Amino acid sequence: MGNFSRILFFLLIITVCVVSPFATFADEKGEKGPKIIYVVTDDQKLYAWEGNKLVYEFDVVTGRPGKETTPGVFSVFKKHEDYTSKTYGSPMPYTMFFTEDGKAIHGTGWAAVRSYLHAYITESVGSQGCVGLTEEEAKTMFEWAPMNTRIVILEEEPDE
Numbered sequence: 001m002g003n004f005s006r007i008l009f010f011l012l013i014i015t016v017c018v019v020s021p022f023a024t025f026a027d028e029k030g031e032k033g034p035k036i037i038y039v040v041t042d043d044q045k046l047y048a049w050e051g052n053k054l055v056y057e058f059d060v061v062t063g064r065p066g067k068e069t070t071p072g073v074f075s076v077f078k079k080h081e082d083y084t085s086k087t088y089g090s091p092m093p094y095t096m097f098f099t100e101d102g103k104a105i106h107g108t109g110w111a112a113v114r115s116y117l118h119a120y121i122t123e124s125v126g127s128q129g130c131v132g133l134t135e136e137e138a139k140t141m142f143e144w145a146p147m148n149t150r151i152v153i154l155e156e157e158p159d160e
Contacts, residue, residue: 015080033050034050036048040155041068044060046131049145064124064125067127069127074152075151078097081097086102092104094107094138102129103131104130105133106132107132108135111132
């Protein structure tokens with residue numbers, strides 16, 4: 001694991017430690033823990049966790065060279081069910097913004113095919129830096145994740 005990945009993993013651990021003391025994991029009332037979304041750009045995967053349970057796993061398409069999806073810890077701060085990019089004019093159904101410069105999780109065309117191509121053949125089919133899902137999967141995430149849901153972008157999965 002490279003130094004940058006170690007730093008991101010360290011940030012991830014801090015995030016979990018800060019969130020965990022305030023979370024109530026599944027108890028006798030059936031309440032669940034916090035919702036967190038992890039995106040692993042090397043694997044082109046999104047993992048949605050609720051407490052200690054993996055709820056969803058989807059293939060995604062992330063940023064291509066020069067328009068990378070930046071690793072870090074973010075939160076959903078704005079949601080639009082039906083949005084069109086002001087920069088590219090592209091439809092972005094079920095958009096959840098997580099950066100001020102317009103990076104978001106949203107539906108996109110040919111997401112599954114582009115995810116495979118990006119992960120295994122060429123990164124040139126990647127996004128403009130957003131995290132793209134099929135429209136159906138984007139709708140699922142949009143409905144599942146409330147405002148302020150934590151989003152952690154990693155280049156690679158931690159070894160542990």
